[in-house]
Amino acid sequence: xxxxxxxxxxxxxxxxxxxxxxxxxxxxxxxxxxxxxxxxxxxxxxxxxxxxxxxxxxxxxxxxxxxxxxxxxxxxxxxxxxxxxxxxxxxxxxxxxxxxxxxxxxxxxxxxxxxxxxxxxxxxxxxxxxxxxxxxxxxxxxxxxxxxxxxxxxxxxxxxxxxxxxxxxxxxxxxxxxxxxxxxxxxxxxxxxxxxxxxxxxxxxxxxxxxxxxxxxxxxxxxxxxxxxxxxxxxxxxxxxxxxxxxxxxxxxxxxxxxxxxxxxxxxxxxxxxxxxxxxxxxxxxxxxxxx
Amino acid sequence: xxxxxxxxxxxxxxxxxxxxxxxxxxxxxxxxxxxxxxxxxxxxxxxxxxxxxxxxxxxxxxxxxxxxxxxxxxxxxxxxxxxxxxxxxxxxxxxxxxxxxxxxxxxxxxxxxxxxxxxxxxxxxxxxxxxxxxxxxxxxxxxxxxxxxxxxxxxxxxxxxxxxxxxxxxxxxxxxxxxxxxxxxxxxxxxxxxxxxxxxxxxxxxxxxxxxxxxxxxxxxxxxxxxxxxxxxxxxxxxxxxxxxxxxxxxxxxxxxxxxxxxxxxxxxxxxxxxxxxxxxxxxxxxxxxxxxxxxxxxxxxxxxxxxx
Numbered sequence: 001x002x003x004x005x006x007x008x009x010x011x012x013x014x015x016x017x018x019x020x021x022x023x024x025x026x027x028x029x030x031x032x033x034x035x036x037x038x039x040x041x042x043x044x045x046x047x048x049x050x051x052x053x054x055x056x057x058x059x060x061x062x063x064x065x066x067x068x069x070x071x072x073x074x075x076x077x078x079x080x081x082x083x084x085x086x087x088x089x090x091x092x093x094x095x096x097x098x099x100x101x102x103x104x105x106x107x108x109x110x111x112x113x114x115x116x117x118x119x120x121x122x123x124x125x126x127x128x129x130x131x132x133x134x135x136x137x138x139x140x141x142x143x144x145x146x147x148x149x150x151x152x153x154x155x156x157x158x159x160x161x162x163x164x165x166x167x168x169x170x171x172x173x174x175x176x177x178x179x180x181x182x183x184x185x186x187x188x189x190x191x192x193x194x195x196x197x198x199x200x201x202x203x204x205x206x207x208x209x210x211x212x213x214x215x216x217x218x219x220x221x222x223x224x225x226x227x228x229x230x231x232x233x234x235x236x237x238x239x240x241x242x243x244x245x246x247x248x249x250x251x252x253x254x255x256x257x258x259x260x261x262x263x264x265x266x267x268x269x270x271x272x273x274x275x276x277x278x279x280x281x282x283x284x285x286x287x288x289x290x291x292x
Numbered sequence: 293x294x295x296x297x298x299x300x301x302x303x304x305x306x307x308x309x310x311x312x313x314x315x316x317x318x319x320x321x322x323x324x325x326x327x328x329x330x331x332x333x334x335x336x337x338x339x340x341x342x343x344x345x346x347x348x349x350x351x352x353x354x355x356x357x358x359x360x361x362x363x364x365x366x367x368x369x370x371x372x373x374x375x376x377x378x379x380x381x382x383x384x385x386x387x388x389x390x391x392x393x394x395x396x397x398x399x400x401x402x403x404x405x406x407x408x409x410x411x412x413x414x415x416x417x418x419x420x421x422x423x424x425x426x427x428x429x430x431x432x433x434x435x436x437x438x439x440x441x442x443x444x445x446x447x448x449x450x451x452x453x454x455x456x457x458x459x460x461x462x463x464x465x466x467x468x469x470x471x472x473x474x475x476x477x478x479x480x481x482x483x484x485x486x487x488x489x490x491x492x493x494x495x496x497x498x499x500x501x502x503x504x505x506x507x508x509x510x511x512x513x514x515x516x517x518x519x520x521x522x523x524x525x526x527x528x529x530x531x532x533x534x535x536x537x538x539x540x541x542x543x544x545x546x547x548x549x550x551x552x553x554x555x556x557x558x559x560x561x562x563x564x565x566x567x568x569x570x571x572x573x574x575x576x577x578x579x580x581x582x583x584x585x586x587x588x589x590x591x592x593x594x595x596x597x598x599x600x601x
Contacts, residue, residue: 119294120301123577127539128557132573135561136309212430216543219432220558239436239547249440253433261428 011273018269024262032078039072043229055247062247064237070247073229074255080230081259084145085210092149093203096156097195103157104164105187111161118154126151126209127216134222141224148213156202160195167194197274204267208260215256231256295585302577303359307352310570355570374571377556383456385541385552387468388475392537395476396530400483404526407484408491409514419484426481431474431540435547438470471544471552478540479533486529490522497521524594531587538576 012019031038045068055062055070062070099118103111121129133147167173168191176186217223218232226233231252238248346354362375403423407416443449456464494500495518503517504510542554553572560568 116297116301119298120305123298123302123581124573125535125539125576125580127542128573128576131542131557131561132306132309132569135564135569208428215430216432216540219543220546220561222558222561235433235436243443244436244440246440246444249433249436253430253436256433257425257429260430261425264424264428 011269015269015272017265018272021262021265021267021269024258025266028078028259028262029082031075032082035075035079039069039075041069041072043068043072043076044227052245054245062245062251064234064245064248065241070234070251073234074231074251076229077231077234077252077255078259080141080224080228081211081214081232081256084141084148084214084224084230085207087145088148088214089152089203089206089210091145092152093156093199093206095149096153097160097199097202099153100157100160100162101164101187101191101195104161105168105191106183107165107168114157115161118157121150121154124151127213130213130217131220131222134217141228144214144217144223147217148210151213152206152210155206156199159198159202163195163198164191167191201267201271201274204263204270207263207267211256211260211263295581298581299578302581303356303574304352306570306573306577307348307355310566311348311351359571359574374568377568378553378572378575381551381553381556384464384468384550385545385554387464388471388541388545388550388552389534389537391468391472392475392479392541393530393534395473396479396483396533398480399477400480401487401526403480403484404487405491405514405519407488408495409510411488411492416488420488423481423484426477427485429478430543431478432543432547434477435470435474435544438474439548467550470548471541471550474544474548475537475540479530479537482529482533483526487522487526490525491518494518494522520594524591527587527590527594531584534583535580538580 012022052065053063064070064073099114103114124132129151130144130147133150134143137143137146164187173186173190176190181189214223214230215232215235218230218234219236220232221236223232224230226237234252235249238244238252241248403419407419410416491514495514500513500518503513508517541552542557545552545554546558553575557569557572557576559565560572
């Protein structure tokens with residue numbers, strides 16, 4: 001425990017911005033977790049006596065067209081957005097990483113075909129692939145998570161594959177092979193542990209992207225269906241008005257920006273700390289390693 | 293060659309995602325109630341009419357044939373074909389994309405060079421903060437704020453009926469400038485970041501020290517010696533960013549109320565107009581793949597050491 005604290009303190013000293021990002025991100029997570037206690041009002045409860053009120057002492061961020069409290073909705077929105085982003089990144093990166101380990105370790109035909117499949121998956125712009133998938137499997141929380149997760153798979157696959165490719169040539173892996181360990185055993189016990197650092201880097205750097213995709217899906221009306229408050233849904237709601245009230249358009253977007261900023265800063269710091277080699281190579285991998 | 297295989301795979305996966313997963317397309321088109329009211333005879337006729345009653349492989353091959361013939365199928369809801377839709381709305385979106393590309397390089401590259409000239413100075417710090425900020429701001433939100441702000445303070449509303457550049461350049465420009473600049477700034481932030489780090493990496497190399505040692509001015513060292521060697525990764529990232537531009541433009545067009553292809557795609561997705569969605573998604577993917585092929589080819593041109601067999 002003490003060692004962990006020392007590590008965290010060292011991280012914070014070396015990456016001031018990342019530490020700040022991590023702190024803000026952590027507080028947003030806490031806000032999301034404690035939403036029922038923090039939110040001053042029920043985010044779904046309409047109040048027709050207080051419709052379209054600008055921010056005042058009763059509702060700090062104003063109310064929407066049916067009198068729902070914007071502050072409460074933004075707080076509850078953090079719940080949905082973070083839940084979707086965390087689940088999607090976890091699911092997508094994990095599946096992608098396992099696939100990448102298998103590609104990198106087994107090589108051969110399996111790797112070749114897998115690479116083509118990942119290339120195809122990366123040929124779609126993220127948001128458009130997510131839209132098409134969520135259209136196909138229907139809207140709803142699991143569908144949105146699944147749609148965003150799919151777009152994250154090839155990133156995990158490519159990065160982890162390159163790690164596995166180099167790890168498989170190491171003497172201790174060869175020793176394992178020589179003593180007759182099965183491929184599955186080697187992959188699980190010897191290759192996988194080496195992938196933890198790049199996995200964490202991937203997961204943190206993709207959180208921000210996932211949040212933006214979720215918000216964009218909501219904004220376009222193909223995300224988590226209303227009345228669930230999400231930041232994207234709130235923005236979509238706000239522009240249905242003829243003259244949209246500024247507080248409805250401003251605060252949910254501000255919440256997205258702060259959250260994405262916090263996670264991006266934190267992710268950059270984690271990347272610099274855990275794997276300084278990864279940064280330039282990472283970008284090359286994002287492009288599919290096409291650089292000759 | 294790989295590009296062709298990839299594109300075939302892309303078209304096949306779009307087809308699989310949109311045809312096999314959703315179950316009955318008629319439920320999607322007519323809604324559950326409309327579907328329930330339909331007689332079996334109606335059903336057979338409508339399915340045949342839409343070309344949905346053939347076996348799936350036949351449908352897939354016919355779709356590829358249609359694409360080759362430039363027909364692209366018909367919308368479920370409107371009479372016009374998807375090819376009409378693309379011809380009508382495509383130019384607007386293409387202009388937005390090109391404008392975004394131009395803005396991103398015009399803003400990103402100079403900022404990146406300035407940052408790299410004096411790393412860790414105050415202007416560098418400001419530039420880096422701004423680029424981190426612009427990467428985080430969702431384009432559609434920035435777009436909404438710009439639309440609201442200009443409506444509120446200037447009473448200005450950008451035109452919302454398609455006017456092509458050859459009809460009325462000024463009206464057309466008002467239409468595309470907002471989305472183009474918003475998308476361009478976000479990409480510019482990435483380009484500034486990337487060109488800064490690449491330049492700094494190159495500036496640390498021996499040949500730059502040699503150039504300095506022979507007494508060249510700092511400006512010439514950076515612009516003539518360092519910059520060309522730092523550009524390759526920046527061009528790569530610009531190609532990758534196109535994916536963000538294409539995806540982002542869908543949401544940004546919605547925010548600005550610009551009736552481009554992205555708008556059409558959103559409407560088609562909400563109406564579950566499968567034929568339109570399938571063709572538009574393919575179009576976006578094709579553009580993305582082709583741009584990345586162009587990026588690859590540009591390497592050989594920029595760096596003579598790279599040869600493609």
